Amino acid sequence: MSGDSVEMRQGELIRRGAYPEMTWQAIIVGWILGALIAVSISYAALKLGFSIEGSELAAILGWGVLRGVMRRTSILENNINQTVASAVNGASSGIMFSVPALFILSKKPELSGVADFNVPLMLFACIAGAFIGLAFVIPLRKQMIDFQRLPYPGGIAVATILKSPGAGITKAMYLFGGAIVSGLFFFIVKKNYGLEDIGVGEMLGLPPRYSLVFYCSLMTIGVGFLSGKGGFWFGAGGFICYWLLSPIISTFGSPDMQGMVEMPGIMRKFVYKPTGIGMLIGAAMGGIIMAFPLIRSAISSMNRASKGDSASQDEMPIKLLATAVVLGAACLVFLAYKSAPGMSLSTALLMAILGTVWIWIAGVIVAECVGRTNWSPLSGMTLIAVTILIVIAVNMGLGKTETIVSCMVVGAAICLAISQASDMMLDLKSGYLVGAVPRRQQMAQFIGAWLGPCIVIGLMFLLENAGRPPEVADQPVAAVIANGEANEAAGEVQKFDIEKKEYGIGSDALPAAQASALASVIEGLVDGNVPSYRYTAAGGLGFLLAISGLGGIGVMVALGFYMPFNIVLTYTIGCVLRVVCNKTAGNRWAEEFGIPIAAGLIIGEALVDVGFTLPKVFEGLFQTMMM
């Protein structure tokens, strides 16, 4: 028991004493759960190509460990636990979508040196990046959560889990009912029948250009429900692409484009996705300009913390955060300078300054996207970061290998920063809903953020090196390739062919889809192949939408361009359901019961998915270690 003394009132337990929040128990359990989740999700990211948000899982596991096993009795303590755990797990997507690209590229003989990067430096970059991202995004809490009141569907789901012990049996039944339905649906439809999508367009005889395909996911419907009416603009972006632009191009466009619109996947990959990325950047910049007066007011309000304003005492001091940003930027200069031989101080300075500016812009973009839709364009933002860095490095005359290594060291820092920024805002939203003190949650995030990179980078090396033949296990990749070539020249049979990707990251066993995509883009970038024309044109349009005075629609429409349309369609079903619920059953019903059901839909699918992933993780880890 956590309370100092216990008594009964009207048959209910009353606890006297301090209400536990930021406790060692919460932090240690958060570290342990976070480490477990980070290992599982990192492996899943390499194996299956996707990452899973860890907050909900951490909240549920924390609920079981803290309340069930350790007999702790505080919702807020579990909130700190999930904050720490998800901060640890933030490294899984941040690192696994970026750093493995180095290992994949290193399997090409001309780039073999890129995998032999300075590991402590990379680790330091990831930790520094995580801290800069947090220091940048924390001052935006007031603007995004208190003033704009962004919905953060994932944050609502976590808060619903955290509050479930006190929410009463009916609400808890709705929550768990939703989770069971969603979990069963996922198990039967996706796992058992392998049905990912429902091609309604094909059933209706519509041409493929309309892409009327629904993603089979009750979780996505739940997310749409939690986003509500505001989520329609996200849908609008997708409808503009596939129901307006594609049919027009199909009628009036050139033969090649007429062909391409009939393959929505190709159209998305080469046209709509880069357009969405450009639009997101433009919309975010416009949004920052429009929100600047509000951000300034929010920061002024935080500044009053030192003057004794009661409402502002819950915030982390702005001067401390500003110092962290400056120190972090200085670290980036050092990291860039030390990342590759031949790096000049001026190049390092330029990379660090632009990297720091990008962390802020991308942090705002991702925090806002997650806040409005629960989807994070992390990979797109990382791609832009790497593009900026490569353009600088190439123009400053760095060699191919040096360019790639230095850009990935700074790029990994940026990726971690963005990942931590969005996770922090999501956690702060759950914290708001359960009444946590923001300052304590922010400290908890810092306490967890350093551990993730240590675990994930360690795991990455383990997976990369564990399958190597023993005689080359401790050699750098460049030496392994040189040995292979020497053996071949001497007529000896090679025991394995590094170029055929027989082991490690990028092999058939660990395809690392996201990092592979980044690796191919990096190769293109180094050779000067960037669709900057499309980014620029789309950026202008996103900027105009953002300054139109119609709220945050720029980012939403841009995200609709960026995301696959099947997800957009299913998400829109959730939005429609929320509007219908509000109209027919009333706002109160939607909040009292609709939200727990929607949160349950999110949780059920996530848990079943993780449940299926975990055995694969341990089986894969075991097999890799045995090779």
Next chain:
Amino acid sequence: MKTIGQVLLWVGFLSGSLATVYYAPSEGVGFMKAMTSDEALEKDFELPDLQGVVVPEEGWHLIPWVWYGISVAICVVGIVVLTKAASPEQQVEQGSKLSLADLSTRLTQLISNLEEMIGSIDQLAPSQITAGIDAQLADDFREFADSRNLITTEYGLDVFADVMTQFASGERSVNRAWSAAADGYIDEAEACLKRGKDLLQEAHRLLNDAAKN
């Protein structure tokens, strides 16, 4: 005027979007050219006749800039018309159903309900506190928040920031009281309800001061 502004904005945006995506990138065309008829059939897709189609060079010429520029100009005119046409009242969020007087009344109601709850807290079981917060406070919090942009329209951003800082902290404090009560920590729940009431009173005072000035 507002409708004209909206039409211009969206016509400009959609036309600009079409200009942005109208010409095929070389990678995409190259991908299709590399595709065999069987592969296309597998995807239920009829390969277009690409004989004679030259794979375009990647680059800035893939955007028709004159068309794009005209679209952007139309969009900008739409934004200017929208900005000029929108009176302060029209700038308020569509979902807003309350007036400024209603906002003040919501705060008064919240404060009064909190005082009542604090006054009787010694007789309440924890579940009655959480139920009381859900039943007596949730609607007023939500309705105030939904109409919060009225404050910006009428009194400007600084007043909005000050009022919302107090309001949001007050709401968060009441949320904490709910969590504490759900866990049985009755002293913490009482302290948080009192703090929430103080913060909402401060929000109310700031709103009234702005009205007087």
